[in-house]
Amino acid sequence: MAETMQFDLVSPERRLMQEEVVSVQIPGADGDMTAMPNHAPLITTLRPGVLVVETQKGTQEFVVTGGFAELGEGLSVLAERALPKADVDQETYETLVEEAEAEYRKAKEVFVNEPGPVDDAAKLLADMVAVGTHIGLSTRQPNL
Template sequence: MADSFQFELVSPERLLLSEKVTEVVIPATLGEMTVMAKHAPTMTTIKPGMVTVKLAAGGTKKYVVFGGFADILPTGCTLLAESAVPQEEVNRDLFESRIASLRQDITDAPTDEHRTQLELMLSELTHLNKSILPG
């Protein structure tokens, strides 16, 4: 059996998960990342995407995150999300409101660099929307 470690998924609204897990797959900004027990200390930013958690007690949970950062230590991982919801709570209205808000942010962006970063986020969010809620 794989070693377990403590994982916490926190958003400003609530603590979504605090449990012993064997593996967490996170959408790091530079690419998908799998965290396991005894992982090297790392901090990374998170892009919009799916977090997949394998519980030590058995089973898997999935959460949609909308950015944030992760603090990874050999003994645990804390993901501080800008916003996060369990996959089963995701609906079309949630994505439509986030996409509309991001489009407004792009229009109001003070610099080209900021606009480019927001456009990348919009692309990632649109892709995530299509992969979770096809059609």
């Protein structure tokens, strides 16, 4: 029997999962990582992507748009928004991309001569667009 750790996935709207898990693949802002029992403690930010949770019963996937992950004795993921992958249809995906596109446009207006925040918003938009490819939907190219 595989070793497990406590995992909690919450978004502002609800708790999506609370269970003992074998591993969790995390779309970290600095790169993807896999959290497993006895992993070194860390805190990382999330980028838009797919969180893959392996339990002893099987695998569950969630689309996240950002947030934080804290790994200690267990793993807590506090997502800005998290949806079961099965619930993300083409319309939902396009809405998520449109929201990221609006944030990018807003950053361009607010931070006119500050490329850092605009670049960050562009990266988040690109990551959100890439989620469509990753989950098998028709990607929506942003109108920049």
